[in-house]
Amino acid sequence: MIRAGEFLRAALGRGLDFYTGVPCSFLTPLINGAISHQELRYVGATSEGEAVALAGGAWLAGRRPVVMCQNSGLGNMVNPLTSLSHPFRIPFLLVCTWRGQSGVQDEPQHEVMGAVTHDLLTTIRIPHRPFPDRPELIGPALDEAAKLMADGELPTALIMRKGTVAPDEPLDQAPYTPVPRAGAVEDRTRGGPRPSRTRVLEAVLAAVPAEAAVIATTGKCGRELFTLADREQHLYQVGSMGCAGAMALGVALNTARTTVVLDGDGAALMKMGNMATIGAAAPRNLVHVILDNGVHDSTGGQATVSAGVDFARVALACGYRSASASDDADGFAAAFRSALAGPGPHLLHARIAPGSPERLGRPATAPYEVARRFRHFLAAGPR
Numbered sequence: 001m002i003r004a005g006e007f008l009r010a011a012l013g014r015g016l017d018f019y020t021g022v023p024c025s026f027l028t029p030l031i032n033g034a035i036s037h038q039e040l041r042y043v044g045a046t047s048e049g050e051a052v053a054l055a056g057g058a059w060l061a062g063r064r065p066v067v068m069c070q071n072s073g074l075g076n077m078v079n080p081l082t083s084l085s086h087p088f089r090i091p092f093l094l095v096c097t098w099r100g101q102s103g104v105q106d107e108p109q110h111e112v113m114g115a116v117t118h119d120l121l122t123t124i125r126i127p128h129r130p131f132p133d134r135p136e137l138i139g140p141a142l143d144e145a146a147k148l149m150a151d152g153e154l155p156t157a158l159i160m161r162k163g164t165v166a167p168d169e170p171l172d173q174a175p176y177t178p179v180p181r182a183g184a185v186e187d188r189t190r191g192g193p194r195p196s197r198t199r200v201l202e203a204v205l206a207a208v209p210a211e212a213a214v215i216a217t218t219g220k221c222g223r224e225l226f227t228l229a230d231r232e233q234h235l236y237q238v239g240s241m242g243c244a245g246a247m248a249l250g251v252a253l254n255t256a257r258t259t260v261v262l263d264g265d266g267a268a269l270m271k272m273g274n275m276a277t278i279g280a281a282a283p284r285n286l287v288h289v290i291l292d293n294g295v296h297d298s299t300g301g302q303a304t305v306s307a308g309v310d311f312a313r314v315a316l317a318c319g320y321r322s323a324s325a326s327d328d329a330d331g332f333a334a335a336f337r338s339a340l341a342g343p344g345p346h347l348l349h350a351r352i353a354p355g356s357p358e359r360l361g362r363p364a365t366a367p368y369e370v371a372r373r374f375r376h377f378l379a380a381g382p383r
């Protein structure tokens with residue numbers, strides 16, 4: 001058995017200082033220790049997949065992140081681990097508990113995942129090792145994980161058995177008290193014909209400062225942005241649908257640069273918990289644009305349910321500082337300029353028309369290079 005403080009201190013000594021995740025009772029001392037530690041930042045995620053994207057954003061902004069989860073949460077992570085961490089090669093330390101270990105009394109819902117946890121990680125090519133269960137093993141385990149992460153440029157998991165960490169860390173955490181918001185959506189809708197996605201992206205590019213980072217959601221959004229302009233401050237999230245907001249949060253919390261995220265209605269709906277985490281973390285430098293064409297445009301135009309969703313009011317209810325709605329290019333451009341001028345987080349709900357230009361490019365630069373040039377861009381800016 002080890003003490004949580006021993007692990008957290010040893011990890012901090014190796015530069016691991018940004019934590020995110022979703023709790024597990026096996027993790028209680030470690031997660032509470034991370035939350036309570038003065039020198040560590042812990043951002044609670046609404047899902048384990050969100051935590052992977054948040055950690056990815058933090059890594060892009062120069063941090064060495066740790067994600068903590070229960071192995072049942074691996075199910076929620078499989079998509080971003082395979083379609084974000086792998087193509088972009090973004091490493092982080094994954095501390096994953098082992099509920100449902102054979103021979104250990106546990107609940108029925110953990111039986112299957114307990115039996116396949118190691119195989120699942122192996123199958124999705126995430127290196128894994130046992131979590132250290134004696135103090136003298138902590139340093140070597142962290143050093144080996146660091147080497148695996150450096151060599152493979154991938155997350156590396158440490159699998160924690162029941163009873164590994166002594167239950168001695170009190171939780172020192174103020175309850176989350178949301179900042180009351182004025183609650184008024186800036187309504188710039190006019191009811192005319194809706195602009196194309198390209199037209200709105202042109203308005204983004206015309207106004208966005210050169211120092212800002214821009215993250216585009218999966219599908220045609222990233223392809224259109226790439227076609228209009230390919231710059232080192234762009235990150236085209238080719239997979240991990242729904243994760244753009246969480247990745248942008250990880251960036252915004254770790255850089256002083258303005259961070260603009262271009263989301264889709266389908267993607268935003270897929271991981272709407274992101275908005276609650278963004279509202280609570282409240283980064284002043286985050287501008288969240290939802291390009292809402294009412295359909296899954298990239299996969300053939302199947303309707304989403306966004307026609308009945310008021311993203312701007314959802315954002316305000318989650319704690320965003322401002323929110324606007326627009327349905328033409330001028331209204332969007334005005335809302336975007338206003339968002340850039342004041343502290344966020346801002347939500348811009350842009351209702352647009354479905355469709356894309358006929359000759360649409362695809363990011364020609366591999367995700368691996370996109371991530372590294374984006375990281376390099378962030379490293380050159382203010383923290």
Ligand SMILES: Cc1ncc(C[n+]2csc(CCOP(=O)(O)OP(=O)(O)O)c2C)c(N)n1
Pocket residue numbers: 079217218219220221239240241263264265266267268293295296297298299304
């Ligand atoms: C987890 C996951 N599910 C499904 C897909 C397939 N897919 C790619 S883009 C897309 C549609 C995204 O819709 P939206 O966010 O509204 O953006 P739009 O395509 O309209 O620009 C879908 C379903 C995927 N890449 N990942």
